[in-house]
Amino acid sequence: xxxxxxxxxxxxxxxxxxxxxxxxxxxxxxxxxxxxxxxxxxxxxxxxxxxxxxxxxxxxxxxxxxxxxxxxxxxxxxxxxxxxxxxxxxxxxxxxxxxxxxxxxxxxxxxxxxxxxxxxxxxxxxxxxxxxxxxxxxxxxxxxxxxxxxxxxxxxxxxxxxxxxxxxxxxxxxxxxxxxxxxxxxxxxxxxxxxxxxxxxxxxxxxxxxxxxxxxxxxxxxxxxxxxxxxxxxxxxxxxxxxxxxxxxxxxxxxxxxxxxxxxxxxxxxxxxxxxxxxxxxxxxxxxxxxxxxxxxxxxxxxxxxxxxxxxxxxxxxxxxxxxxxxxxxxxxxxxxxxxxxxxxxxxxxxxxxxxxxx
Amino acid sequence: xxxxxxxxxxxxxxxxxxxxxxxxxxxxxxxxxxxxxxxxxxxxxxxxxxxxxxxxxxxxxxxxxxxxxxxxxxxxxxxxxxxxxxxxxxxxxxxxxxxxxxxxxxxxxxxxxxxxxxxxxxxxxxxxxxxxxxxxxxxxxxxxxxxxxxxxxxxxxxxxxxxxxxxxxxxxxxxxxxxxxxxxxxxxxxxxxxxxxxxxxxxxxxxxxxxxxxxxxxxxxxxxxxxxxxxxxxxxxxxxxxxxxxxxxxxxxxxxxxxxxxxxxxxxxxxxxxxxxxxxxxxxxxxxxxx
Amino acid sequence: xxxxxxxxxxxxxxxxxxxxxxxxxxxxxxxxxxxxxxxxxxxxxxxxxxxxxxxxxxxxxxxxxxxxxxxxxxxxxxxxxxxxxxxxxxxxxxxxxxxxxxxxxxxxxxxxxxxxxxxxxxxxxxxxxxxxxxxxxxxxxxxxxxxxxxxxxxxxxxxxxxxxxxxxxxxxxxxxxxxxxxxxxxxxxxxxxxxxxxxxxxxxxxxxxxxxxxxxxxxxxxxxxxxxxxxxxxxxxxxxxxxxxxxxxxxxxxxxxxx
Numbered sequence: 001x002x003x004x005x006x007x008x009x010x011x012x013x014x015x016x017x018x019x020x021x022x023x024x025x026x027x028x029x030x031x032x033x034x035x036x037x038x039x040x041x042x043x044x045x046x047x048x049x050x051x052x053x054x055x056x057x058x059x060x061x062x063x064x065x066x067x068x069x070x071x072x073x074x075x076x077x078x079x080x081x082x083x084x085x086x087x088x089x090x091x092x093x094x095x096x097x098x099x100x101x102x103x104x105x106x107x108x109x110x111x112x113x114x115x116x117x118x119x120x121x122x123x124x125x126x127x128x129x130x131x132x133x134x135x136x137x138x139x140x141x142x143x144x145x146x147x148x149x150x151x152x153x154x155x156x157x158x159x160x161x162x163x164x165x166x167x168x169x170x171x172x173x174x175x176x177x178x179x180x181x182x183x184x185x186x187x188x189x190x191x192x193x194x195x196x197x198x199x200x201x202x203x204x205x206x207x208x209x210x211x212x213x214x215x216x217x218x219x220x221x222x223x224x225x226x227x228x229x230x231x232x233x234x235x236x237x238x239x240x241x242x243x244x245x246x247x248x249x250x251x252x253x254x255x256x257x258x259x260x261x262x263x264x265x266x267x268x269x270x271x272x273x274x275x276x277x278x279x280x281x282x283x284x285x286x287x288x289x290x291x292x293x294x295x296x297x298x299x300x301x302x303x304x305x306x307x308x309x310x311x312x313x314x315x316x317x318x319x320x321x322x323x324x325x326x327x328x329x330x331x332x333x334x335x336x337x338x339x340x341x342x343x344x345x346x347x348x349x350x351x352x353x354x355x356x357x358x359x
Numbered sequence: 360x361x362x363x364x365x366x367x368x369x370x371x372x373x374x375x376x377x378x379x380x381x382x383x384x385x386x387x388x389x390x391x392x393x394x395x396x397x398x399x400x401x402x403x404x405x406x407x408x409x410x411x412x413x414x415x416x417x418x419x420x421x422x423x424x425x426x427x428x429x430x431x432x433x434x435x436x437x438x439x440x441x442x443x444x445x446x447x448x449x450x451x452x453x454x455x456x457x458x459x460x461x462x463x464x465x466x467x468x469x470x471x472x473x474x475x476x477x478x479x480x481x482x483x484x485x486x487x488x489x490x491x492x493x494x495x496x497x498x499x500x501x502x503x504x505x506x507x508x509x510x511x512x513x514x515x516x517x518x519x520x521x522x523x524x525x526x527x528x529x530x531x532x533x534x535x536x537x538x539x540x541x542x543x544x545x546x547x548x549x550x551x552x553x554x555x556x557x558x559x560x561x562x563x564x565x566x567x568x569x570x571x572x573x574x575x576x577x578x579x580x581x582x583x584x585x586x587x588x589x590x591x592x593x594x595x596x597x598x599x600x601x602x603x604x605x606x607x608x609x610x611x612x613x614x615x616x617x618x619x620x621x622x623x624x625x626x627x628x629x630x631x632x633x634x635x636x637x638x639x640x641x642x643x644x645x646x647x648x649x650x
Numbered sequence: 651x652x653x654x655x656x657x658x659x660x661x662x663x664x665x666x667x668x669x670x671x672x673x674x675x676x677x678x679x680x681x682x683x684x685x686x687x688x689x690x691x692x693x694x695x696x697x698x699x700x701x702x703x704x705x706x707x708x709x710x711x712x713x714x715x716x717x718x719x720x721x722x723x724x725x726x727x728x729x730x731x732x733x734x735x736x737x738x739x740x741x742x743x744x745x746x747x748x749x750x751x752x753x754x755x756x757x758x759x760x761x762x763x764x765x766x767x768x769x770x771x772x773x774x775x776x777x778x779x780x781x782x783x784x785x786x787x788x789x790x791x792x793x794x795x796x797x798x799x800x801x802x803x804x805x806x807x808x809x810x811x812x813x814x815x816x817x818x819x820x821x822x823x824x825x826x827x828x829x830x831x832x833x834x835x836x837x838x839x840x841x842x843x844x845x846x847x848x849x850x851x852x853x854x855x856x857x858x859x860x861x862x863x864x865x866x867x868x869x870x871x872x873x874x875x876x877x878x879x880x881x882x883x884x885x886x887x888x889x890x891x892x893x894x895x896x897x898x899x900x901x902x903x904x905x906x907x908x909x
Binding site: 071073075120123124126127128130131132134135138139142145146257261264265268296297298300301303304305306307308311312315 | 391392394439442443448449450451452453454455456458459460461462463464466467469470474578582585589620621623624627630631634635638
Binding site for chain 1: 702704724725728729733734736740741742743744745746748749752753754756757759761763766767769773774777778779781782783785786789797798800816817820
């Protein structure tokens with residue numbers, strides 16, 4: 001019996017197939033394009049936006065480890081960004097420390113706060129956890145305002161120096177800043193991708209899938225939740241360090257709940273749990289307010305709208321389909337399997353041996 | 360001096376309690392923390408001011424404004440949250456949605472009315488009374504009395520009326536309530552209506568107290584009220600009342616003793632301490648883990 | 651003489667004044683298949699929760715291989731060699747079949763995050779071993795062909811088998827299976843029970859929960875019967891089937907009113 005072929009295939013059904021088939025080409029092409037970008041001599045306004053997209057993509061990747069991998073909705077990422085930004089800025093401006101060293105210290109400090117904020121998260125679920133992360137972001141803001149001798153309070157820090165590499169300043173105009181952001185983005189992307197098919201990545205995803213079952217399978221949920229917070233914090237801190245040099249001026253109003261909302265919107269819109277989603281999410285959500293300037297203040301409604309509409313109509317996000325590629329099994333692993341060089345319990349091995357011996 | 364601050368704190372805390380009640384009502388029936396509640400509160404205050412600017416009298420403006428805010432509450436549920444319940448979405452989806460709604464409402468208010476602070480008229484006559492050496496302005500007394508009255512009315516509605524009974528039944532077990540013939544969707548809408556109503560009244564009172572209103576006023580107040588609700592045990596109306604008072608007094612004392620920059624952080628500190636030590640709050644119930 | 655692998659004495663726990671499990675004593679010997687049966691609400695899953703560290707005991711001891719493990723954390727108990735399945739299926743729906751089993755391997759995996767990111771030899775060696783183990787377990791359970799499916803896409807019976815595969819992957823010797831045949835028709839449950847018998851041949855010791863006696867009659871070496879938190883009978887399946895106390899427990903206590 002012949003069934004009629006439905007020739008209309010939805011674009012959204014095509015996307016996963018496209019990515020699956022041409023994924024690596026796409027990645028390669030995009031990387032080449034990005035590397036060549038500064039050579040196109042785009043005006044500084046566009047370069048600024050591209051740098052911003054790069055930074056927000058990195059921030060999205062960081063939050064994705066918490067939300068997408070581990071299932072912890074954090075609303076306080078702006079706090080970690082602030083820690084990285086302020087630490088690096090103060091060290092480079094006040095003490096002349098090399099930018100890269102300062103950024104590392106900033107990341108370390110951010111990671112430490114990630115640990116601190118991870119601890120209460122262990123006992124809290126869902127909304128309560130999110131609220132406490134929100135509170136954390138606000139506490140960081142209060143510290144910025146109050147700790148005037150260090151942060152200069154509401155007057156902020158201006159004239160933030162550009163990072164220096166081997167004597168050359170990395171600025172927007174010589175393309176240095178762009179390459180710096182690109183380098184961080186590539187590193188973070190690689191990290192997040194490599195994380196997935198490992199013990200750590202699986203543990204996190206198991207926690208998201210069913211935390212109780214994860215515990216009962218021996219996963220130390222405490223450790224991995226905190227690890228997720230630390231990883232997200234470090235990534236955010238690093239991005240914050242670069243962000244500060246792009247802005248040139250920071251104060252407590254740079255790192256508000258709005259920033260945390262934007263990062264969350266990026267993760268949700270792009271597709272939580274996916275890496276490709278972060279790129280698309282950041283691109284759309286950073287570029288949109290720029291091209292929607294005629295809409296004036298109404299364009300900021302967009303972020304909230306994205307969250308509401310996505311949850312309603314496509315909670316998995318724009319690029320959030322489940323990967324259908326088979327799980328990577330190395331030749332070595334397959335050989336071990338076929339040659340029966342395994343035993344899934346000591347008893348089993350004995351039993352298998354005794355079976356084969358009696359044959 | 361300290362005593363004065365304590366009483367100042369009690370007055371302000373009463374309004375936090377009134378906002379906190381909105382969180383408890385919605386949490387009780389939906390097990391959802393309505394992140395958009397703060398923005399609804401801001402909407403309430405701003406719409407009343409807007410109506411006043413349209414030359415409505417003070418009384419009518421407040422009345423209409425309150426009703427409109429109640430309707431907004433219902434709208435939020437109907438358009439954004441109810442579809443998620445129908446889809447049997449995960450709880451995190453509702454949380455994120457309410458964050459989005461909060462963002463939408465505040466940004467719309469900013470776009471339409473501007474971000475600057477606008478003067479809000481007094482709802483009570485100027486002047487004060489002296490009781491045992493403590494000064495109370497008529498506004499403070501008015502705020503306290505009105506809030507208390509409203510809380511009592513709400514408690515009455517929930518505990519003594521039929522519709523309150525349907526609310527409590529739905530809180531206990533939504534499926535069973537439905538099977539008993541209760542129109543659960545109506546109960547949920549009514550809950551959001553009450554929640555919006557009380558938020559608007561609180562908004563008008565607080566704006567009158569400070570003499571001003573602005574689009575993003577819901578952010579801080581919403582978080583503080585949430586801290587109050589959690590402290591009291593979210594879902595419990597008496598808990599919200601007590602929680603609000605405690606947050607108000609603590610805030611007042613902190614501002615006096617530590618400095619005004621610490622005013623806003625007190626609520627967060629309380630929130631974090633409560634969530635770490637006793638997440639169920641003062642009047643909340645403990646649940647048993649089922650595997 | 652087989653040694654007592656699991657030795658439980660005087661196990662008790664109350665929830666808010668109600669004794670969910672009261673003075674329960676039982677044991678499981680190596681390579682035995684023991685069933686814990688009883689009407690719904692008798693406290694069977696509570697016993698499992700006590701055995702696996704979900705709850706702390708009020709009283710009593712749980713000994714595994716002569717080591718007292720009551721009140722240990724669930725992770726440590728899994729490490730010792732006990733793992734379980736759940737009454738309501740708890741798979742990781744966001745992960746593939748093979749990934750679910752790989753999570754089971756978690757506790758036997760030693761490499762660090764550093765090893766993972768830099769994909770060094772330590773990582774590759776252990777990860778390949780893990781994958782091979784996982785594939786073997788899946789093959790033994792007949793799930794190999796579905797290894798790349800997302801676990802929620804599996805038919806119900808396969809999901810139950812996957813839970814067992816995951817439990818096996820932890821390297822456990824004692825498997826606690828909570829109503830593994832729930833929701834299956836008689837053909838499927840017979841097939842599953844047969845498979846559980848094969849597990850025993852492979853060296854596993856199994857403690858089963860079931861509320862339907864007939865399902866476990868043929869497979870159990872011994873049966874314990876729980877009612878209202880207390881053990882009311884124990885013995886071989888034949889004796890249990892004819893025990894008047896057991897029959898009454900299943901039919902309900904309303905019969906008393908007639909006396």
